[in-house]
Amino acid sequence: xxxxxxxxxxxxxxxxxxxxxxxxxxxxxxxxxxxxxxxxxxxxxxxxxxxxxxxxxxxxxxxxxxxxxxxxxxxxxxxxxxxxxxx
Numbered sequence: 023x024x025x026x027x028x029x030x031x032x033x034x035x036x037x038x039x040x041x042x043x044x045x046x047x048x049x050x051x052x053x054x055x056x057x058x059x060x061x062x063x064x065x066x067x068x069x070x071x072x073x074x075x076x077x078x079x080x081x082x083x084x085x086x087x088x089x090x091x092x093x094x095x096x097x098x099x100x101x102x103x104x105x106x107x108x109x
Contacts, residue, residue, distance in 0.1 A: 023054075023055075023056060023084075023085070024054065024055045024056070024082065024083065024084050024089075024105065024108055024109070025055070025056040025057075025058055025082070025083045025084075026044065026048070026055055026056070026057050026058070026080060026081075026082055026105070027058045027060055027072070027080065027081040027082075027083065028040070028041070028044060028057065028058070028059045028060065028078065028080055029060045029062055029068075029069055029072065029074045029077060029078060029079040029080070029081070030059065030060070030061060030062065030077060030078050031061060031062050031063055031077055032061065032063070034077045034078065036077065036078055036094070036095045037077055037078040039095060040078040040080070040095055040096065043095075043096070043097065043098045043101060044057065044080075044101070046098055047098050047101050047102055047105070050102065051105065054109075055105065062074060062077065072088075072091070075093075076093050076094060078094065078095060078096075079091065079092065079093050079094075080092040080096060080101070082104060082105065082108055084108055089108050090104050090108065092104070
């Protein structure tokens with residue numbers, strides 16, 4: 023199973039924009055991707071574990087291994103392309 027980890031903060035405007043893109047893209051994958059939202063202010067140890075220094079950051083894992091790390095806003099097209107490659 024593929025997991026998409028969305029590292030965000032409530033005050034981050036690009037994170038809110040990214041959230042809309044993620045929702046749109048995940049609909050197209052019909053539940054084949056798990057989404058884990060990680061608020062970096064509430065879970066700083068998780069952000070540190072993944073070396074998250076900028077927001078938004080997306081981490082794509084397959085079977086517990088990191089396949090891709092995307093830093094900054096990612097378009098729907100690019101996110102779909104990367105997720106399709108991960109399958």
